[in-house]
Amino acid sequence: MAEPLPTGPADGYRLNQGPVVPCVGLGVFQVEPGDATRRSVRWALEAGYRHIDTAKLYANEEDVGLAVRASGLAREEVFVTTKLWHTDHGFDAARAAFRGSLGRLRLGYVDLYLIHWPTAASPAARADSWRALERLRDEGQCRAVGVSNYTVRHLEELRATSDLVPAVDQVEMHPFVYDPELVDYCARHGIRIEAYSPLTRGRQLDHPLFARIAADHGRSPAQILLRWGIQHGFVVLPRSVREERIRENARLFDFALDDAEMAALDALRDGSRVTQIDPRSIP
Numbered sequence: 382m383a384e385p386l387p388t389g390p391a392d393g394y395r396l397n398q399g400p401v402v403p404c405v406g407l408g409v410f411q412v413e414p415g416d417a418t419r420r421s422v423r424w425a426l427e428a429g430y431r432h433i434d435t436a437k438l439y440a441n442e443e444d445v446g447l448a449v450r451a452s453g454l455a456r457e458e459v460f461v462t463t464k465l466w467h468t469d470h471g472f473d474a475a476r477a478a479f480r481g482s483l484g485r486l487r488l489g490y491v492d493l494y495l496i497h498w499p500t501a502a503s504p505a506a507r508a509d510s511w512r513a514l515e516r517l518r519d520e521g522q523c524r525a526v527g528v529s530n531y532t533v534r535h536l537e538e539l540r541a542t543s544d545l546v547p548a549v550d551q552v553e554m555h556p557f558v559y560d561p562e563l564v565d566y567c568a569r570h571g572i573r574i575e576a577y578s579p580l581t582r583g584r585q586l587d588h589p590l591f592a593r594i595a596a597d598h599g600r601s602p603a604q605i606l607l608r609w610g611i612q613h614g615f616v617v618l619p620r621s622v623r624e625e626r627i628r629e630n631a632r633l634f635d636f637a638l639d640d641a642e643m644a645a646l647d648a649l650r651d652g653s654r655v656t657q658i659d660p661r662s663i664p
Contacts, residue, residue, distance in 0.1 A: 384614060390631040391431040393460075394616070396548040397571040398518070398525040400492060403460055404611060405631055406432030408577060408620040414441040417622055422448035424624045426459065428631050434551075434577075434618050436464035436497055437482055446486035461488060462551075464497035464529060465514075470506045475513035483522065491523040495551055499528070499535045499663050507535075508542045515545050527551070529577075530660040533566045540570075551575035553656045554615060555606055556649040557585065564613070575616040580606055582620075582655045590645060598636050601629060608633050609646050 387393065390405035407425040412418045418441040422433055426448070435445045442463055449459050463486065469478035483491060494514055501507045514526040527549035528539070536550065550567055554560070554576035567574050580586060580603050591602035598605070603619070603626070610617040611633055619630040638646070 387611065388634050390429045390633070393432075394573055394614070396525050396573055397546055398548045400460070400524045400548075402493065402525075402549070402573065402575075402616055403430070403432035404616055405430060405607075405633070406434045406460070406462070406575075406616060406618045407627065408434045408618040409441055409445060410436070410439055410577070410620055412439070412441060412620065412622055414444055418444035419448040419451075420624075421622050421627065423452065424627045425631075426452045426454060428628045430627075430631060431458055432460040432462075432616075434462045434575075435486075437466045437469075437478060438464070438497065442482055442485040443487075446488050449488060456489060460492045461486065462493040462495065463491055464495040465510060467498045467500040470496075470501040470510045472509040472513045475510045476517065479513070479517055479522065490521065493525045493527060493548065494518075494523040495527045495529045495549070496531075498530045498658070499532075499660065504538055507538070511539060511543055511545075515543065518545075525549075527572075529575075530656075530658075530663075532660050532663075533563055535660070535663070536566065536570070536572070546570055547572050549573045549575050549616070551577055551618075552660070553578045553654055554610065555579050555581050555585075556609060556646045557581065557651055557653040559647055559650040568614075573616060574614070575618060576610045577618050578620075578655050579610050579615075579617045580619055581653075584655055585653070588649075590649065594638070594642050594646075598638075600636060603630060604633060605638070605646075608636065608638055609643065612638055612643060
């Protein structure tokens with residue numbers, strides 16, 4: 382039986398570790414710390430988002446926490462993700478890095494904590510980091526743990542050393558880097574894919590196929606790309622600092638792409654990444 386599609390941005394998916402992750406999240410990568418981050422998060426929460434994705438690297442965890450606390454929403458209504466940077470791999474270092482993120486967020490707990498990149502001194506260091514995340518989850522400091530930028534090879538390595546399956550794999554995912562092998566692997570193992578840079582960071586929004594499908598639906602190219610992700614069952618994490626775009630990126634649930642449109646978008650895959658590092662190059 383096919384999984385039912387979400388019906389709004391706060392609607393979500395039950396993760397294999399228990400929590401429900403809302404299907405649309407606001408990404409705050411490269412959003413300036415301070416007012417810019419706080420405004421973006423406030424606008425997103427006002428527009429119905431209930432999921433904010435940050436990281437130690439982004440240097441705006443403190444502002445994400447401030448905006449969530451200022452929103453008037455109950456803590457349990459907002460799903461907050463942050464991440465372990467690759468310089469903090471190892472059991473003790475990962476635990477210390479988490480404590481730093483938790484202290485900056487000041488939200489009491491983290492909903493989802495991810496290993497940001499598999500970059501580490503060795504596979505053993507990666508395994509030690511994952512053990513630290515397992516412990517943090519067992520202690521109740523974060524509700525679920527997962528990975529980011531992991532290939533099938535990295536996921537298989539993790540599976541060989543731990544019984545805990547990652548709740549999510551957050552990867553660059555849009556039609557140009559659609560990876561059926563990874564999608565199939567994650568589906569078989571109950572790992573939810575989260576799509577970062579789902580709008581190609583704006584670099585390919587003028588593609589004629591997006592324009593044609595958008596015109597047919599009376600939508601923007603950005604909404605077409607995000608709807609493609611939703612229909613694949615991905616959590617989509619668009620980034621914007623403009624209120625009108627933040628609102629537009631949540632209006633994805635009163636139209637649908639047909640099978641031919643989905644297939645045409647899938648067929649665009651050519652490996653054109655916007656991320657500088659290809660995770661497949663990481664030993």
